[in-house]
Every structure is written in structure tokens, then in C-alpha cells.
Amino acid sequence: MMRISKDYDERKNEILDTAERLFHTKGYEKCTINDILNEVGIAKGTFYYYFKSKQEVLDAVVSRYSEFIINRCEKVLRKDITPVEKLIRLFLSMRINNEVGGDVLEEMHKPENALLHQQTLKEIVVVMAPFLVQVIEEGMDKKVWKCKYPLEYMQIFLASSITLTDEGIFDVDADSQQRILVALISLLEKMLDVPEDSFLQLFNENWG
Template sequence: MARTVNKEEYAAKRDEILSVAQRLVYTKGYERMTVQDILHEIGMSSGAFYHYFETKPAVLEALVEKIQEEAEQPLLPVVHDPELSAVDKLRGYFATMERSRDMQKAFIAQLVRIWFADENSIVREKVHEAIIRRRSPLLTAIITQGIREGVFSTPHPAQTSEVILVLARGMGDTLAKLMLSIDREGDDQSTLENIAATYAVYADAVERVLGAARPFLVRPDLSTVRGWFETGDRS
């Protein structure tokens, strides 16, 4: 007789596995994390575990999708708002990303070192691939609208959206190194100026690949950047 599966219980346990895996990735790193670590945290047998995931890479694939789905949710109301112009949507897209980062700044400050460790290189690649796959259509829709409105002039909206996301990854990697250098070198003023300049250059690049009629993205000033690091504890 076939085993009856309660879909709600199954989904809840699967989410629990992914939540534990996410915490272990952020504390130990993906390469050092084992399936046994997950089983120990949850109190689950290996036989039960394999009803949800066949392998550790399968956990990673599902975890990456979970992370990106959660990150994507706040963006959807902005992208699909029929009242907003393309420029306002793109501003809103980046502003939403910044608000999310600002709300989690203490956590991000603790995470950045382990996230960019070699142990998480495969996770970073998987996340980047998922970002391109999931967010490129959102940006493509905005860019296409901007072309219709006459504010963007790129002939290749889909490819332009991917370029914007690739540039964002490069900026993120640069910013992470600068964030780590604050603790290592102690020259906060110079590092904060570099961070502000990096954001400005990224905004310039995005506007140029869009063929924007005029500058429209926000460039954070030094005081704004400084506020990003005021977590109360940088240890």
C-alpha cells in the first residue's frame, strides 16, 4: 500500500531542513557542512532525510532557490505596479534592495567573512546563477517599459538586464573586500570613501548600458555609507 504523505507536514519539515542547512552554511561553510550535521541538528534519521533530499547538492539547489525566492518577494510589488514609470520602478528596485540590506546590516557584517570564504565558493556561484535566472526577467520588463516610455534606448533589454546583474555581483564582491578591510586596516574614512565611489561608478555604468536620457539613480554620500556600518558592534 502506498505511503500517504501529509503535504503540509512534508513542506514544513522540508523548510526546517533548509533553514538548518542555511544556518550551517553561514556558520561552517558549505564545504565543511555534512548531511550528518543537518541530521544531528534536527534529530532526524538518514532514512527519513532521503525522503526530502537525495544528496547534499540537492539541499544546496533547494536552499539557493529558497534564498532567492525570499529576496525576490519585496521586489515584485515594485516591478508589477502599473502606476509607476520605468525610472521609478528601477529606483524602487534598488531602494528595496538597499532597505533589505539596511534591515539586516548587523547580520551581514557577521556573515560577509564566511560568505566569501573558499568553503562557500560553490554557494556563491549557485546564488549568482539563480539571481540571473530569476531577476533578469524582472529587470527586462522594466527596461522594456522604459524603452516604450522613451527614457532608455538600449536595443537589447534582456541582455542589458543580465549585464546589470553581473555588474552588481562585481560591485558586491568589491564592497565585501572593502568591508573586511575596515577591521583589518583600520582606515575607516578611506574605505568608506571607496565604498561611496564604488556605488557611484555602478550607478554610472547602469545608466550608460541603459542608454538613460539623464542620471536617475541615487548615489549614497559619505554620511549615508557610514550609517550602514553603525551596527553597535563590529566585533
């Protein structure tokens, strides 16, 4: 039976949707290109028309998560709010729980999905850093804070925060995670040379 030809983007998204689901259920390493082909119902040549390798599919899946974050960050930067409010809202934009769903996050934390998990965390740092630097520099221009190494400090803060609070990496209970968050906020205050507890209340009000 002849398969109806589909639009390029529609077919590509169909492959990505299927691959993403299989990566989560079978694990990235165990999932093969043939698994994806069989599930979508396409020939190998069709797959390679869209993607050069399974790794390229993984990169595209991770890029989907970053698109959620980028869209949120761009909306924050367009708002007429203070640099402090922008900074806090940008950090809140890192959370992708609602977009990818709790079940997906649980699957991502499994050992067989370590590569997908690692790639996602790396992508968050790469994507978020430029947005944070833009706000840090805006705050410096407005004399809200001082920061000697905007990019490097934000990279350090991002890598620390998303790693230490990730339940898939560190087995921490709610109390421990809360203490880590408070310590991270204190660290951010030191990085920006603002008085202690300048951000804590604002974070508590927004981190729901």
C-alpha cells in the same frame, strides 16, 4: 522514543533551517549529511525522502534568498510609478542584508562558504534580469530611454554590480565602493541612452 510525525513542509523547513545554519557555521564543504541528520534528529532515509543530495539542499537554501527578492520585485512592478522609479526600486530589491542578517552574510563571505556565496550571486542575476527587462521594455514603450540589448545589458550590469560591490570578493573601502556605484550608475545611463546624471540623484536619495 517515537518521534512525533510532522507535516511535510514543516519537516522540510526544519531540515533547511538546520542545513543553512550548519553551512554558515561549518562551511558547506565540511558540513556532511550526517551532521544535518544528527542535528535534526532524523534517519538518513527521511532526509533522502526530501532531498536527493547535499547539493540539492544548497540549491533550496539559495532559493530562499531568491524568494525574498522575487516578492519585493513583484510588489515594485504592481506600483503605479514611473519606469525610472521602478528601475531604481528593483535594484534596491537586490539587497538581502535585512532578511539574512549581518552575521549570516559575514559567514557567507568566508572561504569555506565560497560555493554558497557564488550560488547566491548567480541566483540574484538569474532572478533579477527578467524583472529589469520588463521595466526596461516599459520605459522603451514610453520613450523614456532606448536600449539595444535589454536582457544582455541587464545581465552585464547585474553581474558587475553585485560582484564589484561585494566585500567578500573585493577588499574595497567605503570610498572605493561609492566610486564604483557612481561608475555603475553612469554605465547604466549609457546603456539606456539617457543624459549623464539622470539617475545619480535618485539613487543617492534611495540608497540608504
